[in-house]
Amino acid sequence: MKQIIIKIKGMHCKSCETLIKDSLEELEDVKVLDISGKKGLATIEYNESLTSLSKIKDIIKQEGYKI
Amino acid sequence: MKTIIYVPDIECDSCVKLLERSFKNKEGINSFKIKEDYIEFEFNENLIKKEQLIDIIKKQNFRASFTPFERKNWSERIRHYKENKHKYKIEQKIITYTLGIFLTLLILEVILYLTLFKDIPNFIQNYGWWIFYLNISISVISLGTWHFFAYRAKYTCMTGMMIGMTFGMQTGMMLGAVLGATNGFFIGAMAGMLLGTFIGIITGKCCGVMGIMEGMMAGVMGGTMGSMISVMMFSDHLLYFMPFYMVINIIIMWGLSYMLYEEVVEDKDVIKKPTDFITVAIISIIAAFILLAIMIYGPKSFLINF
Numbered sequence: 001m002k003q004i005i006i007k008i009k010g011m012h013c014k015s016c017e018t019l020i021k022d023s024l025e026e027l028e029d030v031k032v033l034d035i036s037g038k039k040g041l042a043t044i045e046y047n048e049s050l051t052s053l054s055k056i057k058d059i060i061k062q063e064g065y066k067i
Numbered sequence: 068m069k070t071i072i073y074v075p076d077i078e079c080d081s082c083v084k085l086l087e088r089s090f091k092n093k094e095g096i097n098s099f100k101i102k103e104d105y106i107e108f109e110f111n112e113n114l115i116k117k118e119q120l121i122d123i124i125k126k127q128n129f130r131a132s133f134t135p136f137e138r139k140n141w142s143e144r145i146r147h148y149k150e151n152k153h154k155y156k157i158e159q160k161i162i163t164y165t166l167g168i169f170l171t172l173l174i175l176e177v178i179l180y181l182t183l184f185k186d187i188p189n190f191i192q193n194y195g196w197w198i199f200y201l202n203i204s205i206s207v208i209s210l211g212t213w214h215f216f217a218y219r220a221k222y223t224c225m226t227g228m229m230i231g232m233t234f235g236m237q238t239g240m241m242l243g244a245v246l247g248a249t250n251g252f253f254i255g256a257m258a259g260m261l262l263g264t265f266i267g268i269i270t271g272k273c274c275g276v277m278g279i280m281e282g283m284m285a286g287v288m289g290g291t292m293g294s295m296i297s298v299m300m301f302s303d304h305l306l307y308f309m310p311f312y313m314v315i316n317i318i319i320m321w322g323l324s325y326m327l328y329e330e331v332v333e334d335k336d337v338i339k340k341p342t343d344f345i346t347v348a349i350i351s352i353i354a355a356f357i358l359l360a361i362m363i364y365g366p367k368s369f370l371i372n373f
Contacts, residue, residue, distance in 0.1 A: 012275060014128055014221055015081040022088070038275055 003033070003045045004053065009066040011037035016065070023059050027051050068112045072120055073105045075136045076129045078223055089123050096120075105135075138329060157217050157341050158328060161210050164344055168206040168351045175352065176202070176359070184363075193369040194362065196306060197249050201358060203313055204241035208266065209351040211237075211320045215270055217341035220331045222273040231271020231282030233323045239263025239289025240296075241316050246358065247294025248305060251367040255294025258361060263290040 011017060020042065021032040029047035036042075044056060057067050077083065083101050090099050095115025100107040108120055117133070124131035139147060148155055176198055184190045215230065222230065243259020267282020300308055331337065362368060 012277075013079055013081060013224060015079065015085045018127060019081050019085050019088075022085075 001029075001045050002048050003043065006042050006044060006057070006060070006067060008035075008040055008042055008060055011035075011040060011065060013037060020060060020063055020065065023063055024056060027055065027059070030056065068110055070108050070110070070117055070120070070133070071105050072108065072124060073132050073135050074124055074129050075104045076223065077101065077104060078225070082129070085127055086124065086129070089127055093123065154333075155328075157214065157339060158324070160341070160344075161214055161324060164213065164347060165206045165210045167344060168209060168348050169202050171348055172202045172205065172352065172355050175356075189369075194249065196309070197245055197362065198359065200309060200313060201242075201245045201355060201362070203317070204245060205351050205355045205358070207317055207320050208234075208238050208241065209347055209354070211324060212266060212270065213342060213347045214324045215273075215327060217339060218327070218332055219338040219340055220273075220335070222278075222331060224274050224277055226326075226330050227271060227274020227278035228281040230273060230323065230327065231267050231278040232285040233319065234270040235263045235267025235282040235285030236289035237263075237316055237320055237323075238266040239286050239291070240293040241313070242358065243290040243293025243295075244297045244309075244312065246362060247297035248301065249362045249368060250365045252294050252298045254361060254365050254367065255297060256291045258358065259290025259293045260287050261290070263287070 008020065011020070014037070017035045017037050021035050024030050024032050024042075024044060027046070027050075029050045031045045032042060033045055034041075034043040042060075046053075046056065060067055074086070077086070086101055086106070090096050093115065095111045095113075097109045097111060099109070106124070110117075110120065121131045121133070130136065152159075180190070211234065215234070239259040239262065242262050243255050245255075246258040247255025249255075263286030264283050265286070267284075267286040268279050269282075271278030271280075271282030296308075296312070297305060
């Protein structure tokens with residue numbers, strides 16, 4: 001399992017945090033350990049053999065947020 | 068079957084998107100319309116129950132109810148307070164701490180007066196009321212801020228902006244008016260604006276940049292306006308005006324604490340971490356004595372011109 005911290009621009013409320021968290025956790029073996037709209041940061045744990053970092057980033061972008 | 072569920076926390080597109088996703092593909096929900104603060108559902112009661120719809124919404128951290136959310140009126144609040152005093156422990160401390168800080172400041176100032184300023188003619192006439200109003204302002208603002216920081220809560224944009232704006236504005240208005248009366252427009256506006264902006268930022272940041280901006284704008288406006296009131300009214304019954312001005316400002320600060328409790332704390336799982344009295348008293352004393360030094364030794368003060 002790999003842990004990363006990603007900077008996310010555009011989160012401004014609790015719903016944004018939940019939205020991103022839910023979408024990412026739909027991926028196999030991906031866990032959002034911490035996400036803060038105020039800090040604009042998300043700490044994500046994922047299994048490298050099942051998911052790639054680019055896939056994670058794509059999902060965040062698809063939700064309408066910038067990285 | 069049709070039903071309406073009231074959801075007062077829908078604020079932005081993300082909230083709508085989040086709710087839409089939670090309802091999509093849920094068996095039994097035929098259609099739904101998300102409005103400003105409620106959702107209209109058309110559902111099959113054989114497949115999903117009304118209560119389950121509420122649960123889906125609550126799971127996403129929104130309040131939800133079949134009846135509109137109504138705030139407690141005054142008599143309901145008093146009754147609730149009498150029956151649930153343990154829920155208001157922090158709020159009860161506001162009054163005792165405010166009085167504690169006010170009296171501590173007063174005692175220290177009396178000692179200071181007797182040791183340093185007793186022999187200066189007209190010292191009490193020139194500074195008495197203003198030191199009294201300074202103490203009121205400092206103790207009220209300190210305890211308002213203390214109350215706010217006593218809770219580690221999540222703030223909606225609307226509440227956060229209101230908090231930043233009120234703190235910034237009231238700090239600027241109260242301190243600006245006091246310093247404006249003793250040291251003129253420049254010092255009054257500078258002190259009111261800088262302190263108002265500072266308090267506006269530290270409180271408004273609870274909801275991000277929107278709250279910070281609101282706090283700063285209110286600090287600028289309150290600080291400059293507060294001192295302007297004193298300067299412009301100086302030769303026109305200012306001392307008669309001040310009690311009304313201060314009482315209204317105190318009511319606003321009280322209202323802010325009330326709003327904070329009602330909107331952010333009540334019925335919510337909020338972490339409570341109030342600072343102890345000694346810490347808040349020390350901060351208040353330092354702030355009060357810096358402002359006192361400016362009042363007495365700053366430009367345009369009575370003592371300098373004496």
